[in-house]
């Protein structure tokens with residue numbers, strides 16, 4: 001079995017070839033840096049770029065894997081959630097590739113993909129992280145905690161009620177005058193700062209002071225996340241401070257803001273581990289690259305698995321992996337499939 005998968009839900013045009021044992025034969029990611037100057041992804045521009053890049057990226061993936069289209073047994077693509085125009089480019093291309101050879105097709109949910117990144121074999125062919133485990137996904141578009149009973153089946157325990165964790169990083173970075181996406185830049189700035197200098201909702205200091213951060217609010221019992229209050233708190237804090245002081249305290253502000261995001265993620269992960277008696281935790285999404293988050297994860301009473309960075313951020317290998325464990329539609333049953341932005345099809 002050999003899967004060719006496409007992922008175009010946001011601003012990365014991705015194609016991958018993965019074999020039936022979850023071994024990656026090619027994983028091509030073309031990031032559209034064109035959006036950086038707008039401070040966010042512009043959906044229509046993303047769709048147009050996907051259209052220009054998608055065939056090149058598929059050709060590159062087949063070339064990297066050293067296989068021809070004739071050697072592919074299953075075609076897969078992300079169906080949603082994401083930007084509909086962007087999704088349609090990958091979905092239509094993948095359906096056309098499959099139809100041309102009357103191959104079966106797998107329509108994959110993007111979140112299932114992030115979870116399935118854990119089922120891919122390591123570079124040395126070592127076995128993947130086996131369920132059951134808890135999975136924390138924290139990216140620019142989504143933040144959720146799931147319980148994975150077996151590949152392809154999971155239950156959502158909590159999700160963000162407003163902004164995603166990566167979005168909180170990006171918005172904070174923007175307020176601090178850093179580029180987009182700003183998570184990595186904010187982390188860099190935070191490295192020279194004091195995480196306890198400022199008290200933000202959700203931070204350890206805030207909670208120790210009996211603050212009303214997300215950990216203590218009405219949904220204290222749920223495993224949902226909330227980052228909108230934190231973003232507003234930073235905005236108000238910055239408004240109160242003279243410009244020179246903001247520059248002088250930028251590292252402390254970044255460190256305290258980062259600490260509050262990480263604290264929320266860790267708190268929920270800890271609560272989920274306690275409630276489910278799980279002992280294994282997988283982590284995915286772009287925010288998993290964050291060093292402070294990784295350090296705190298390492299201190300949890302659980303076996304923690306963080307796939308390599310290129311498998312944590314959006315990629316098509318994870319979509320191929322989900323396809324291997326999901327439903328395969330025979331030709332031509334998939335020709336009418338449509339993309340979805342949110343909701344339907346989402347777990």
Ligand code: KG4
Nearest residue numbers: 139140141166181183184286287290313314
């Ligand atoms: O998974 P991903 O590549 O795309 C989405 O599916 O959204 O995640 C991108 C997100 C961005 O919000 C980015 O700022 C964040 O991951 N990110 C980080 C770091 N590197 C990327 N956040 C915090 N620290 C980092 N080192």
Ligand code: ZN
Nearest residue numbers: 114139141314
């Ligand atoms: Zn994603």
